[in-house]
Amino acid sequence: MSEPSDSSRVGELLLRCAHTVRKTTAEDLEPLGLSPHHARALEVIARGGAARGEPAIDVPPRLSLLAERLRIAPRSVTEVVDALEDKGLVRREPDPSDRRATVVRLTDEGEHTAARIRQLRHARMDRLLDALDHDEQTQLTVLLQKVLNGTEQPSDVSR
Numbered sequence: 001m002s003e004p005s006d007s008s009r010v011g012e013l014l015l016r017c018a019h020t021v022r023k024t025t026a027e028d029l030e031p032l033g034l035s036p037h038h039a040r041a042l043e044v045i046a047r048g049g050a051a052r053g054e055p056a057i058d059v060p061p062r063l064s065l066l067a068e069r070l071r072i073a074p075r076s077v078t079e080v081v082d083a084l085e086d087k088g089l090v091r092r093e094p095d096p097s098d099r100r101a102t103v104v105r106l107t108d109e110g111e112h113t114a115a116r117i118r119q120l121r122h123a124r125m126d127r128l129l130d131a132l133d134h135d136e137q138t139q140l141t142v143l144l145q146k147v148l149n150g151t152e153q154p155s156d157v158s159r
Contacts, residue, residue: 060103
């Protein structure tokens with residue numbers, strides 16, 4: 001049997017890192033009673049639907065934009081928002097610019113929970129990357145961005 005290629009080893013390590021992040025994310029969110037999917041929705045709503053890496057927008061997102069950012073069907077986003085609404089974290093409102101559309105806004109409890117999710121995410125990443133010094137983290141960032149730049153489609157960049 002031949003040795004795995006370098007790209008196979010790198011791919012396996014990337015998958016293991018992704019698995020670790022997913023597992024620790026779920027563990028961090030469990031005390032909040034949230035799934036990673038619900039937490040991601042809260043983060044998108046908190047940013048006004050702005051893509052990661054873009055400045056937050058101070059306008060609540062429409063359900064259609066939330067579905068697009070979460071990469072799920074409109075019917076599925078309704079289920080996600082229903083669950084968050086049941087927990088008292090969001091509320092639906094008519095869009096002031098088009099009353100036929102609906103926007104989703106965080107409640108005060110939702111604002112608090114979204115802030116806590118951000119704190120947990122930063123702490124989780126600090127723990128994950130603690131083994132790397134600053135220069136190694138910078139190098140890893142450059143390398144991962146290079147990989148993403150070679151694989152992302154133009155429509156992926158905004159997500």
